[in-house]
Amino acid sequence: MLRGGRPRATPYLPGMSRRAAREVRYAGASLDRAADRRSDAEWIAAMAADPRARVLPIWRDKNLVANLVANLGGPDGAGGTGAAPIGAPSDASPHAGPPAGPRAGAWAGPPLSVDDRDGRALTFLGIDATGPVFAADVSHLEGTALAAGAAGGTFLDLRHAGPLVDAHDAALMAFARAITGWHRRARYCGVCGAATESRQGGHMRRCRDASCGAELFPRTDPAVIMLVEHPADTARDARCLLAHHNRLPPRSYTTLAGFVEPGETLEQAVAREVLEETGVRIAQATYLGSQPWPFPHSLMIGFRAVAEAGTSDAITVDRAELEDARWFTATELDRFGEWGDTTAEYQLPRRDSIARMLVEAWRAEHAEGVRPRRRRARSSRSP
Numbered sequence: 001m002l003r004g005g006r007p008r009a010t011p012y013l014p015g016m017s018r019r020a021a022r023e024v025r026y027a028g029a030s031l032d033r034a035a036d037r038r039s040d041a042e043w044i045a046a047m048a049a050d051p052r053a054r055v056l057p058i059w060r061d062k063n064l065v066a067n068l069v070a071n072l073g074g075p076d077g078a079g080g081t082g083a084a085p086i087g088a089p090s091d092a093s094p095h096a097g098p099p100a101g102p103r104a105g106a107w108a109g110p111p112l113s114v115d116d117r118d119g120r121a122l123t124f125l126g127i128d129a130t131g132p133v134f135a136a137d138v139s140h141l142e143g144t145a146l147a148a149g150a151a152g153g154t155f156l157d158l159r160h161a162g163p164l165v166d167a168h169d170a171a172l173m174a175f176a177r178a179i180t181g182w183h184r185r186a187r188y189c190g191v192c193g194a195a196t197e198s199r200q201g202g203h204m205r206r207c208r209d210a211s212c213g214a215e216l217f218p219r220t221d222p223a224v225i226m227l228v229e230h231p232a233d234t235a236r237d238a239r240c241l242l243a244h245h246n247r248l249p250p251r252s253y254t255t256l257a258g259f260v261e262p263g264e265t266l267e268q269a270v271a272r273e274v275l276e277e278t279g280v281r282i283a284q285a286t287y288l289g290s291q292p293w294p295f296p297h298s299l300m301i302g303f304r305a306v307a308e309a310g311t312s313d314a315i316t317v318d319r320a321e322l323e324d325a326r327w328f329t330a331t332e333l334d335r336f337g338e339w340g341d342t343t344a345e346y347q348l349p350r351r352d353s354i355a356r357m358l359v360e361a362w363r364a365e366h367a368e369g370v371r372p373r374r375r376r377a378r379s380s381r382s383p
């Protein structure tokens with residue numbers, strides 16, 4: 001997977017510890033998906049009836065977070081935006097000792113219908129150490145019914161909740177968000193337009209028109225995300241290419257990214273996106289790792305790319321995509337502030353993103369005091 005004689009002790013991203021690699025946000029669930037049992041409707045029903053079963057509700061694309069109120073704060077704290085407090089605040093007793101951290105909230109009732117004609121199928125996620133885990137869309141509920149089910153929890157956008165909960169819960173919540181979003185978008189058959197219905201514990205939808213019978217499966221959209229490096233030469237330190245686009249907070253810079261198009265390899269998508277967005281041609285792209293990104297249902301596929309030998313400092317920014325793109329040295333990255341630090345001249349990418357891991361790994365490799373890894377100019381190879 002990793003080329004160029006990099007040490008085997010860094011299996012995920014160069015410069016990244018094994019522990020950090022295990023904690024890729026939205027990918028760390030210890031979950032038996034039991035994919036071989038999903039088509040057994042009786043078994044799924046038994047799982048749902050299990051007293052240990054819990055349902056992770058999604059309300060209008062927001063996840064339920066329990067024990068949140070006493071735990072807000074920090075640069076990634078919810079801070080108000082996107083939060084939709086439901087019902088009473090956390091019921092943590094002041095006499096019960098320090099509250100546990102925020103966690104994935106489970107539906108507390110009323111019982112959820114499994115009628116999925118509105119795309120609200122009860123979906124089996126798997127079995128974790130606690131028991132069977134399901135996801136359900138409760139977007140149709142409001143008022144007291146919603147408050148009763150939330151049991152003091154808060155419906156929060158996963159972009160805010162993800163960094164607050166542990167890796168297991170973040171991954172379950174991402175799974176729940178992505179698959180309920182798919183159900184909602186797949187209510188009608190793309191072949192004949194008839195309604196569809198949930199099957200296989202919520203992992204397939206079938207067209208209700210018997211003459212059609214098309215089967216729809218949850219979709220994942222592949223997107224490449226890449227840190228482009230301008231290698232060191234005799235005159236300059238190595239630099240990496242980061243960009244600011246207008247969907248980001250002011251002065252925050254991140255790696256380039258884009259969706260893979262039909263008929264492309266991942267490496268070709270990397271080269272095309274970098275060229276389109278910045279005019280920089282790359283000589284090589286090396287896969288480093290991936291991250292589920294349930295906004296709404298992407299898989300971010302991370303690369304380190306190397307700019308072609310002789311690449312100039314000039315960047316041709318595609319203004320339709322980006323507001324700015326620049327080369328930064330590791331020393332310049334050291335002066336970046338945390339995501340959300342509006343006083344900083346530049347901000348790092350979100351802490352829960354693979355973009356941040358790509359940047360941190362590159363910075364660790366090129367930090368002052370680290371023996372520079374003199375990359376010899378490689379023969380130009382088209383990715």
Ligand SMILES: [Zn+2]
Binds near residue numbers: 209
């Ligand atoms: Zn159909």
